[in-house]
Amino acid sequence: MEYLLQLLIILGFTFAGEACSRLIPLPVPAAVYGLVLLFLALITGVVKVEKVRTVGNWLIGIMGVFFVAPVVNLLDSWETVRRVLLPVLVIVVLSTVIVFAVAGKVTQWLRRKGGGHD
Numbered sequence: 001m002e003y004l005l006q007l008l009i010i011l012g013f014t015f016a017g018e019a020c021s022r023l024i025p026l027p028v029p030a031a032v033y034g035l036v037l038l039f040l041a042l043i044t045g046v047v048k049v050e051k052v053r054t055v056g057n058w059l060i061g062i063m064g065v066f067f068v069a070p071v072v073n074l075l076d077s078w079e080t081v082r083r084v085l086l087p088v089l090v091i092v093v094l095s096t097v098i099v100f101a102v103a104g105k106v107t108q109w110l111r112r113k114g115g116g117h118d
Contacts, residue, residue: 010052010059013034017037
């Protein structure tokens with residue numbers, strides 16, 4: 001019963017995200033709204049981490065399963081994907097390197113600013 005309650009809490013925020021996506025005229029995915037709402041609820045203490053931890057960890061553990069269908073669709077669309085594969089790979093590699101570099105620099109700056117305490 002505990003797992004069902006945890007799942008219902010997470011699904012409630014997912015549905016709230018869907019509602020926000022339909023009500024707010026911004027190009028933001030419903031999942032993002034739901035995650036932001038859940039994050040705010042966790043930060044403010046409206047929802048305690050213990051109330052969603054077990055099912056949340058389980059969902060993270062099986063996350064790879066959620067990527068099977070998109071990968072199969074990519075394989076079905078190989079002719080279309082093949083034409084743009086090189087530019088997409090270049091963009092992915094460059095953006096990853098840039099994100100790593102910026103994150104590293106920000107982390108170094110924050111550690112210096114905060115005295116480097118762990």
